[in-house]
Structure formats: C-alpha cells, structure tokens
Amino acid sequence: xxxxxxxxxxxxxxxxxxxxxxxxxxxxxxxxxxxxxxxxxxxxxxxxxxxxxxxxxxxxxxxxxxxxxxxxxxxxxxxxxxxxxxxxxxxxxxxxxxxxxxxxxxxx
Numbered sequence: 388x389x390x391x392x393x394x395x396x397x398x399x400x401x402x403x404x405x406x407x408x409x410x411x412x413x414x415x416x417x418x419x420x421x422x423x424x425x426x427x428x429x430x431x432x433x434x435x436x437x438x439x440x441x442x443x444x445x446x447x448x449x450x451x452x453x454x455x456x457x458x459x460x461x462x463x464x465x466x467x468x469x470x471x472x473x474x475x476x477x478x479x480x481x482x483x484x485x486x487x488x489x490x491x492x493x494x495x
Contacts, residue, residue: 403467405436405474408492409482415493423447427494432486433479436471440464442494 408416408430418425418439427442443464475482 404439404471405478408432408435408439409478410485411492414489415495417495418442419446425494429491429493431491432482432489434472434475435482435492436475437468440468440471 416430416439418427418430423446425442425446427438427445430438430442
C-alpha cells in the first residue's frame with residue numbers, strides 16, 4: 388500500500404503541466420513553447436494538465452515540428468502527458484470544486 392501511495396505522489400511531482408495548472412496565480416497561466424504562444428484562450432480546471440499539453444501543440448506552426456527535449460526517442464511532452472493524466476485523475480475532487488467555483492483558467 389505504501390508503494391502505491393508513493394507511486395501516485397511521485398506521478399504528481401513529475402507532471403509539470405498539472406503542477407502549473409492546479410492553482411494558478413490570478414487564475415491565469417502562460418502557455419508557450421520556445422517563444423511561440425498557444426492559440427488557446429482558456430482551459431478547464433478538470434484535466435488541466437492534459438489540456439495544457441495539448442494547448443502546447445495548438446499554436447504557431449513551428450510548435451509541432453519541435454516538441455522539445457527527449458528521453459531516449461520519446462519526447463518529454465509524451466511522458467509529461469502520461470503523468471499529467473495520472474495526476475489529473477488523482478486531483479479530480481479538488482479540481483471539480485475549483486471548476487464550479489472559479490470557472491476556467493485564462494491563458495495569457
């Protein structure tokens with residue numbers, strides 16, 4: 388049981404997108420990759436880490452060509468998305484309440 392809890396907590400720590408969007412300052416988050424901004428104007432709080440990563444792809448054209456650093460042959464974006472899905476699932480009770488009270492997160 389301790390190892391399962393440790394695994395779940397570590398997945399939360401590794402998913403950068405979820406950590407960035409769990410409680411953003413002033414209800415705003417900046418989504419950009421290598422100086423290219425996203426076309427997303429807002430993202431929902433529920434599964435916000437997953438949506439954040441998809442918004443990284445929904446931007447200026449050069450964004451898709453270069454997904455950034457890699458771990459082996461797998462782009463970090465894919466690894467972060469997998470961990471974000473796990474972390475977003477864990478925090479659904481919190482994000483559902485925040486979505487109902489605060490609404491969507493604005494993207495700068």
